Amino acid sequence: MDIRHDPMLAAAGDLDTPCVTILLDRLEDNIARVQHMIAAAGRANRPHIKTHKIPAIGALQIAAGAIGLTCQKLGEAETFIDAGVTDDMLITFNIVGDAKTGRLMDLAERVKRLAVVADNDIVLRGLSDAARRRGRSLPILIECDAGFGRNGVQWPSTALDLARLADRLPGVVCEGLLVFPNNAPRTLEFFAEAVSLFRAAGMPLPVLSGGGTPSLNSLADYPMMTEHRAGTYVYNDVMMVHSGIATWENCAMHVRTTVVSRPTEDRAIVDAGSKVLTREQYYVQNFGHVVEYPEAAVINLSEEHGIIDLSASAEKPRVGEIVNIIPNHCCVVSNMVDEVYGLRDGRVEIVWPVAARGKVR
Numbered sequence: 055m056d057i058r059h060d061p062m063l064a065a066a067g068d069l070d071t072p073c074v075t076i077l078l079d080r081l082e083d084n085i086a087r088v089q090h091m092i093a094a095a096g097r098a099n100r101p102h103i104k105t106h107k108i109p110a111i112g113a114l115q116i117a118a119g120a121i122g123l124t125c126q127k128l129g130e131a132e133t134f135i136d137a138g139v140t141d142d143m144l145i146t147f148n149i150v151g152d153a154k155t156g157r158l159m160d161l162a163e164r165v166k167r168l169a170v171v172a173d174n175d176i177v178l179r180g181l182s183d184a185a186r187r188r189g190r191s192l193p194i195l196i197e198c199d200a201g202f203g204r205n206g207v208q209w210p211s212t213a214l215d216l217a218r219l220a221d222r223l224p225g226v227v228c229e230g231l232l233v234f235p236n237n238a239p240r241t242l243e244f245f246a247e248a249v250s251l252f253r254a255a256g257m258p259l260p261v262l263s264g265g266g267t268p269s270l271n272s273l274a275d276y277p278m279m280t281e282h283r284a285g286t287y288v289y290n291d292v293m294m295v296h297s298g299i300a301t302w303e304n305c306a307m308h309v310r311t312t313v314v315s316r317p318t319e320d321r322a323i324v325d326a327g328s329k330v331l332t333r334e335q336y337y338v339q340n341f342g343h344v345v346e347y348p349e350a351a352v353i354n355l356s357e358e359h360g361i362i363d364l365s366a367s368a369e370k371p372r373v374g375e376i377v378n379i380i381p382n383h384c385c386v387v388s389n390m391v392d393e394v395y396g397l398r399d400g401r402v403e404i405v406w407p408v409a410a411r412g413k414v415r
């Protein structure tokens with residue numbers, strides 16, 4: 055098929071640019087495929103909503119078989135619980151300070167289960183105080199850093215110390231351990247050692263929570279895990295294609311842009327810059343994949359201009375032409391726009407407000 059006439063992308067019709075479109079068939083396929091992968095590995099599926107920030111998509115994930123959802127921030131959890139999407143929520147961020155622990159407890163009172171992470175005693179004590187004041191018991195997962203270099207206790211023995219502290223404190227119950235991502239360098243040895251340490255101490259670990267989309271292909275390498283949190287898989291992006299877990303045909307999100315200038319033979323300017331595509335790169339080059347001109351390279355962005363190098367592309371777009379760009383990192387693009395347009399069969403089927411956009415507190 056000539057991608058330039060891909061009817062699924064042409065479906066955007068008269069949509070003004072720049073805007074973000076979601077190919078609904080691909081979205082649904084991604085949700086079903088990954089649900090199956092996680093279930094086939096014997097894990098519970100707890101998708102991370104930070105990728106889409108849209109309650110209706112969370113509801114699709116629950117309908118497909120997810121046991122609950124994961125949020126990074128309290129504000130996201132408030133949005134999703136307000137929408138009534140699930141009553142089993144995990145927040146994977148240290149909650150610090152009375153204002154936030156108070157909001158956390160407000161939420162805990164509204165759902166069947168609200169679990170939260172902790173990786174240090176100050177956070178754990180704050181959670182304990184807040185839960186005690188409300189006469190509640192809060193499930194805690196101890197976050198472990200198995201080599202990613204972000205949050206997390208550094209050693210299995212520290213995880214055990216923190217679990218023992220939780221045992222002594224009122225209002226908190228250590229339910230298990232959490233890591234991001236599964237394929238961090240030390241996950242296997244960290245979790246194997248932690249499991250045996252906790253067993254020897256007679257402390258149960260009912261939940262071992264792993265995460266990440268790139269690690270979906272290697273779930274079997276981490277047999278002790280009980281649940282998996284993937285986020286990016288709903289849309290996929292350049293990074294996921296680069297990591298081998300997705301193909302271009304699995305990419306549901308596109309930034310729809312118009313070519314507004316061709317200042318030279320080899321340069322096109324589109325109307326989406328860093329305020330839509332973002333400058334995220336992590337481990338990939340350039341700033342997105344141009345679907346209609348796969349040899350072209352989005353070599354730079356200013357705030358409202360995308361700068362495309364056409365020197366490697368025999369075909370070149372004209373001014374006024376629409377081009378669709380798969381972003382490097384779809385999760386941050388979600389946070390840049392008020393709404394996304396769901397496309398199917400040649401038409402806009404739905405407009406979803408990105409309800410948890412900007413919910414960073």
Ligand SMILES: Cc1ncc(COP(=O)(O)O)c(C=O)c1O
Nearest residue numbers: 146234265266267283284285286
């Ligand atoms: C704690 C945690 N869990 C799960 C995920 C989901 O990972 P991915 O976006 O690779 O699917 C993330 C992503 O940032 C995360 O930070």
